[in-house]
Amino acid sequence: MSDTPVYFQQIVEDRALLTAEAIVELSKCSTLEELETIRVKYLGKNGTVTTLLKKLGSISSPIEKKEAGQYLNETKQDIEQKIEEKKRTFKQELLTKQLSAEWVDVTLPPRPEVQGRIHPVSRTMAEISAIFAAQGFAVAEGPEIEDDYHNFTALNFPENHPARQMHDTFFLRGEGQGARNEEKGNLDPPPSTLLLRTHTSPVQIRTMQSGKPPFRFIAPGRTFRCDSDMTHTPMFHQVEGFVIDKNIHMGHLKGCIESFLRAFFEMDNVPVRFRPSFFPFTEPSAEVDIGCKRDKGEIKIGAGADWLEVMGCGMVHPNVLKNCKLDPNEWQGFAFGMGVERLAMLKYGIPDLRTFFESDIRWLKHYGFSSLGDAS
Numbered sequence: 001m002s003d004t005p006v007y008f009q010q011i012v013e014d015r016a017l018l019t020a021e022a023i024v025e026l027s028k029c030s031t032l033e034e035l036e037t038i039r040v041k042y043l044g045k046n047g048t049v050t051t052l053l054k055k056l057g058s059i060s061s062p063i064e065k066k067e068a069g070q071y072l073n074e075t076k077q078d079i080e081q082k083i084e085e086k087k088r089t090f091k092q093e094l095l096t097k098q099l100s101a102e103w104v105d106v107t108l109p110p111r112p113e114v115q116g117r118i119h120p121v122s123r124t125m126a127e128i129s130a131i132f133a134a135q136g137f138a139v140a141e142g143p144e145i146e147d148d149y150h151n152f153t154a155l156n157f158p159e160n161h162p163a164r165q166m167h168d169t170f171f172l173r174g175e176g177q178g179a180r181n182e183e184k185g186n187l188d189p190p191p192s193t194l195l196l197r198t199h200t201s202p203v204q205i206r207t208m209q210s211g212k213p214p215f216r217f218i219a220p221g222r223t224f225r226c227d228s229d230m231t232h233t234p235m236f237h238q239v240e241g242f243v244i245d246k247n248i249h250m251g252h253l254k255g256c257i258e259s260f261l262r263a264f265f266e267m268d269n270v271p272v273r274f275r276p277s278f279f280p281f282t283e284p285s286a287e288v289d290i291g292c293k294r295d296k297g298e299i300k301i302g303a304g305a306d307w308l309e310v311m312g313c314g315m316v317h318p319n320v321l322k323n324c325k326l327d328p329n330e331w332q333g334f335a336f337g338m339g340v341e342r343l344a345m346l347k348y349g350i351p352d353l354r355t356f357f358e359s360d361i362r363w364l365k366h367y368g369f370s371s372l373g374d375a376s
């Protein structure tokens with residue numbers, strides 16, 4: 001082999017050295033990342049073995065070229081095999097570690113399952129809807145972001161009604177919305193002004209605009225007023241009721257509300273009183289009171305010396321019908337609106353309105369309802 005060219009000689013020597021070097025490095029390596037570094041060092045694109053393989057072309061003797069190629073390929077396979085072995089060992093070790101860390105004691109008793117509770121507002125809305133469904137009422141919905149026209153104007157609110165002013169209503173200043181011009185003393189917003197609906201009554205207008213009479217629906221939903229104290233929260237819930245048909249009179253209104261209150265409070269003889277009142281969208285209008293007894297700050301529904309207001313109602317104002325292109329000589333109806341939280345507080349003895357929206361899980365556990373449908 002004395003006439004062996006430099007490259008061939010070098011490959012023969014390097015090969016032995018390389019394998020030895022790789023074996024030492026592999027024995028020291030202890031992670032998959034380190035193993036990868038070693039692989040790149042020897043077998044990567046610019047790795048030592050790969051570089052030598054590239055040099056094979058410069059050996060002129062075909063026999064030597066073949067021999068050197070065999071040597072190098074053996075080296076390559078040798079190192080590859082050792083890396084693979086090491087990799088397998090690492091993976092096995094990792095798995096063993098994982099298995100011993102994640103063992104499951106199948107003899108342990110199961111943890112009690114946490115069950116959610118239904119919020120009294122949801123429960124009360126469902127109860128109200130069920131009672132009216134049994135009386136043939138459909139359920140209608142409207143947007144929470146309303147415009148001044150549907151929330152006020154179409155409902156026959158006079159132009160300067162205090163409910164339109166800032167202290168009651170959350171007005172939204174959208175693009176292209178004319179801001180209310182208070183400097184010029186004009187307290188009425190332009191009709192396109194957007195706001196958070198202050199009541200569910202605008203659903204009356206939207207439903208009449210999009211459908212044909214007769215109508216018989218309730219509209220449960222969120223309402224908003226810029227007000228916050230013991231008995232007011234900025235967001236609260238109402239259920240609107242609306243009936244339009246031919247020959248509807250106040251007797252229908254009374255019967256409908258009385259039977260609802262009896263069903264809701266589960267009391268056949270709950271005293272009900274209709275007290276004259278005013279709402280722009282009804283004429284005549286009334287407030288509905290139920291009989292109760294106040295005992296050391298606690299309210300007991302039923303016969304007693306006191307009365308408690310539970311909702312507003314009335315016969316739909318002819319102007320409201322006209323605003324929705326209905327002829328008041330042909331169609332009449334009644335409407336009512338009730339506060340859901342107030343009814344829930346009365347029925348379930350919840351003393352403070354603000355607690356409804358504090359999201360205290362202990363409160364929900366106490367006042368909430370089981371989702372399984374029982375009344376507990």
Ligand code: DAH
Pocket residue numbers: 198199200201240241279282311312313314334335336337338
């Ligand atoms: N929208 C009224 C309010 O929020 C409640 C109301 C009263 C609704 C009388 C009605 C009604 O439909 O007839 O104060």
